[in-house]
Amino acid sequence: MLKIAIDLGTSVTKIFRIGSGIVLAEPTALTISKETGTIRAFGAEAKRLLGKTAEATDVIFPVYEGEIVDERYAAALLEYFLQKCAKRTFGGIEALFCVPCGISAEGRERYFRIAKSAGISRVNFAETPYLVALGQDVPLSESNPVFALDVGAGKTSAAAFSLDGIIAGLTMNVGGANMDTHLIDHIAELYNLKIGALTAERLKNTVGSLIPHDMKQTVINGRDVTTGRPRSVSVSSQDVLFPIRTYVDKILEYAELAMRKLPAEVSATMCRSGVYLAGGVCNLAGFADYVSQKLQMEAHLAPDVATAVILGGGRVVGSSALMKKICLE
Numbered sequence: 001m002l003k004i005a006i007d008l009g010t011s012v013t014k015i016f017r018i019g020s021g022i023v024l025a026e027p028t029a030l031t032i033s034k035e036t037g038t039i040r041a042f043g044a045e046a047k048r049l050l051g052k053t054a055e056a057t058d059v060i061f062p063v064y065e066g067e068i069v070d071e072r073y074a075a076a077l078l079e080y081f082l083q084k085c086a087k088r089t090f091g092g093i094e095a096l097f098c099v100p101c102g103i104s105a106e107g108r109e110r111y112f113r114i115a116k117s118a119g120i121s122r123v124n125f126a127e128t129p130y131l132v133a134l135g136q137d138v139p140l141s142e143s144n145p146v147f148a149l150d151v152g153a154g155k156t157s158a159a160a161f162s163l164d165g166i167i168a169g170l171t172m173n174v175g176g177a178n179m180d181t182h183l184i185d186h187i188a189e190l191y192n193l194k195i196g197a198l199t200a201e202r203l204k205n206t207v208g209s210l211i212p213h214d215m216k217q218t219v220i221n222g223r224d225v226t227t228g229r230p231r232s233v234s235v236s237s238q239d240v241l242f243p244i245r246t247y248v249d250k251i252l253e254y255a256e257l258a259m260r261k262l263p264a265e266v267s268a269t270m271c272r273s274g275v276y277l278a279g280g281v282c283n284l285a286g287f288a289d290y291v292s293q294k295l296q297m298e299a300h301l302a303p304d305v306a307t308a309v310i311l312g313g314g315r316v317v318g319s320s321a322l323m324k325k326i327c328l329e
């Protein structure tokens, strides 16, 4: 049986295949014909068209804030990805889905249904904070609790856990996509310039920074709100600091909330061991130092924050002992 881990992210789908490692990382997007609903493009090709499609075409993101919101298109996209990197072999496919902490029974049912329609024969689930730790080789035991944050595009999961299970955890609908949306309004106010979603994301990812006085600069293109003409402006890290920091602060408020629910003993251990960070948004310059200063504990950034969760998923799916311990019932 072919064993794989799948992280169907709001922004990026990642797939790990036992024996090969990470075999796919592509936008969780498709384009469809508005009139007939027929799919025109998948993944990277579809996302490139965001904001550039003709009237008759829509770009669809079937996962929103970490949840499958459109089963039909999610299943079609998954099937396309599996064709690309995990063609059905004799014996079928066993998949571990990396899911937000505290996912509902209904949320899991949706995964079951899309997995079945994409030809997956056995389905398991693991919550992403666990995988953040496993993906950066943090030794887990029954007696040593760990605190981890997965900050993605559509949601953030925070949890304290040991190998025995989750002690306290929560998922909030805040992530990189909120920053992008806010950046669009912010740039319109600041420069009287209307920018698209792809430009906003690129802006965040190139000059977004939590380092005080960071002076990185980039040039962005948009449309002048008054004249309607195309125009370029140079934007600095300081220009985008406010919208970015607002959401990071929100995320850390929730993380503190999760920590406050912990028994005193666990809290003390956690303060010593620090917080483990992963998810694409942790790429923001100065993220770990900012978190460390706000939460007053050491912050450990995964070597590659964007792939830590799926690497953790790969570790679990490759070990029957971890499967027994970590997977949701």
Ligand SMILES: Nc1ncnc2c1ncn2[C@@H]1O[C@H](COP(=O)(O)OP(=O)(O)OP(=O)(O)O)[C@@H](O)[C@H]1O
Binding pocket: 007, 008, 009, 010, 011, 012, 013, 065, 066, 151, 152, 153, 154, 155, 156, 175, 176, 177, 201, 204, 205, 206, 208, 278, 279, 280, 281, 282, 283, 284, 285, 306
């Ligand atoms: N250099 C960067 N600076 C800031 N944000 C970044 C950077 N690189 C990527 N990101 C953001 O990280 C997010 C993608 O991260 P990730 O792949 O962890 O999310 P996801 O798994 O698709 O979403 P979710 O876990 O919320 O369902 C996007 O919002 C992307 O813009």
Ligand SMILES: [Mg+2]
Binding pocket: 007, 009, 010, 150, 152, 153, 279, 309
């Ligand atoms: Mg994710």
